[in-house]
């Protein structure tokens with residue numbers, strides 16, 4: 001039980017309320033977003049997704065038929081577009097070969113099996129896998145991103161060497177296993193990271209200011 005986890009959530013939610021995240025319409029779109037957001041801002045992902053939508057490519061069949069180069073061109077705004085196009089093509093190929101071209105049997109797997117499966121895919125690390133699990137699969141897993149670790153570190157709530165899984169466990173081991181709650185908490189942390197806890201922290205007026213270690 002980590003005493004700072006719930007109070008931090010309460011402080012963020014009290015000030016900012018619901019964040020209405022994630023802005024995607026289908027499971028496939030959420031999976032694409034989880035890959036596209038690697039090493040880039042969400043605003044760039046939105047441009048890439050808009051390109052895919054404009055070209056009628058937000059569906060399995062078109063992604064399967066399109067060449068890697070064509071796909072890379074559509075997702076160019078998200079950066080690392082050749083690499084990400086390769087990840088998306090590999091994902092589509094795996095879904096075709098191992099799941100009959102449908103997301104239903106994939107998402108019928110239980111959470112540990114689904115996480116293991118996603119982690120075996122090219123270019124899918126823990127953060128991307130957990131984003132897919134939480135947002136597309138509605139599973140109660142906690143997504144740890146750079147913002148999460150940064151605010152925990154600055155408050156002395158984890159150390160630099162803490163692994164991805166151990167940071168996730170701070171949240172999952174304290175809060176009820178509730179996907180909408182984890183979704184909301186992650187969205188609030190993203191806002192915290194953007195508005196206050198960025199590379200240079202703006203602690204004054206931050207909802208978590210009262211939890212800073214030097215005040216205790």
Ligand code: SF4
Pocket residue numbers: 151154155192196197198201202203204206207208209210212
């Ligand atoms: S900006 Fe300061 S008070 Fe806010 S979360 Fe970061 S370290 Fe904490």
